[in-house]
Amino acid sequence: MKFTNSQLVSTTRISPNRTSPRNQPITKITPHHMAGVCTIEQFGNIVANPSRQMSANYGIGNDGRIILTCPEGDRSWCSSSPWNDHRAVTIEVSNSAYGDASGWPISNAAYESLIALCVDICKRNNIPKLVFTGDTSGSLTFHYMYAATACPGPWLKAHAQDLCNKVNAQLNAINNKPTVNNNKTSSQTTTTSSNKIKTGDLVTISSNATYYTGTSIPSWVKSEKWYVSSVSGDRAVLGLNETKNRNIQSPVNTKFLTVVKVSSKKTYTVSLKSTDILYATAGGKTKGNVGTSGIFTIVEDTTVNGVKYGKLKSGAGWVKLSTTSTSTPIKKGDWVKVINNTTYDGKKFTVYASKYKVLELNGKRAVISSDGKNVTCAINIANIAKV
Ligand SMILES: [Zn+2]
Incomplete structure (x- = not known):
């Protein structure tokens, strides 16, 4: 499954x-x-x-x-x-x-x-x-x-x-x-697709708009400008308002939206593993793992202390894109601390010890031990740091 x-x-x-x-x-x-x-x-x-x-x-x-x-x-x-x-x-x-x-x-x-x-x-x-x-x-x-x-x-x-x-x-x-794509609707589709709405664009909502589900949009929502947090086909999800003090995460058909400021950010995709770490902000606190391996869209990137971070389109958080950091590489026999308590196969474990010894190292997979002898678990080296 x-x-x-x-x-x-x-x-x-x-x-x-x-x-x-x-x-x-x-x-x-x-x-x-x-x-x-x-x-x-x-x-x-x-x-x-x-x-x-x-x-x-x-x-x-x-x-x-x-x-x-x-x-x-x-x-x-x-x-x-x-x-x-x-x-x-x-x-x-x-x-x-x-x-x-x-x-x-x-x-x-x-x-x-x-x-x-x-x-x-x-x-x-x-x-x-x-x-x-x-x-x-x-x-x-x-x-x-x-x-x-x-x-x-x-x-x-x-x-x-x-x-x-x-x-x-x-x-x-x-x-x-596909079956309702007769002449009439396809000409409409052409008009709609020329109205290209992208993630990150600032948009206004037309007065006759409803939510994607057909329910009515409150007037206070229509009166504000919104940033598009994701687009799939003709379905755009509106996220933050212009002043960024509200986040509605509500879907609206793109035909009801007008771009008032085009997102200056270029998006691109990267390949991530389920065990790659998610950060709350670029260079900030960790908040778990990516969770699923696959191709992800980066909507923004920035470099903090020599490490490049990318923001995931989903809004789940930031990931490391390059590790040109000056942190020392981990070797077998080193003592390390756990910075993200997720095992190599993606399960959470409880961290009881302040430091662990690296018993084995194979690529990104380290086997660590709290007492220097007995195996605690295998872990991605991205989830540990030398002490
Ligand atoms: Zn219940």
Whole structure:
């Protein structure tokens, strides 16, 4: 089974609370509610705590931004059911108000992101459509089917069929694209494609625009200028506003967008390994691993202390592009500290010792030991530093 993760995320913070790998293909999606109003940073902190014993594959904040906290290849601890969680991508969605009197609603931005994420999960995992049957046989399942819980709350429960309808409408639009390409639409397509919207462009939204899913765009969103955070076909995801104090991560058809400032940045692709380190900023703190091996798009690069870093298009973070740094190469017998607690095959491990001895070195693979004799694990040399 080959698994990928969504490129719709703004950030990644992998929880230790998970079972790796999942033992079933992905055939279900299980949205939960957070039973509170949360940012993705707050959610990331909660699931990073091992004592919480819970996680989800994704979290969606009240502002609609998405965080990856458990790779899709791993089983999250989310729905009180290993059976479900081995089969499902689980998504914890922030509420926009709390308390039973509120009905536990979620914001329009969070709902738009949930729809977009469900479409993306279905596409990548070949789930033909999202089906709510009211029991565990559907491809849309909920926490209350497995445990005595009110999750996902009255609002999401009441929107189960609406969510399926909106997701399936987009899946149908994607699947039917070649067959609806008659003369009329192809001339429209030509006009649309000449309106080239690129990642990083600053755009305005036309007054008659709706979100990609067809729901209405609030007037405050239409009144601001937005940076495009990703484009796929005619679907552009708007991210930060011009002053960069809001990030809506909402999809809009490119035909509704007008470029007011072209991105000056040239993008290019690089090949990365799943074990390559992700940084929060160029030269900044580490925040986990790339997670999936493959070709990634770099939208910006910068050099810090002689090391070139590139920013991933997904918004997941920065990666090292070259290591022309002056750091001393690691040799067999050296003592090193662990700077990223991920083993050579991508699993997390707990760092108990302040330094480890390199017992073996083969290319980028080092075998390290906390006591200088017994093997702790194999690790990529990018994840350790000489002490
Ligand atoms: Zn739940």
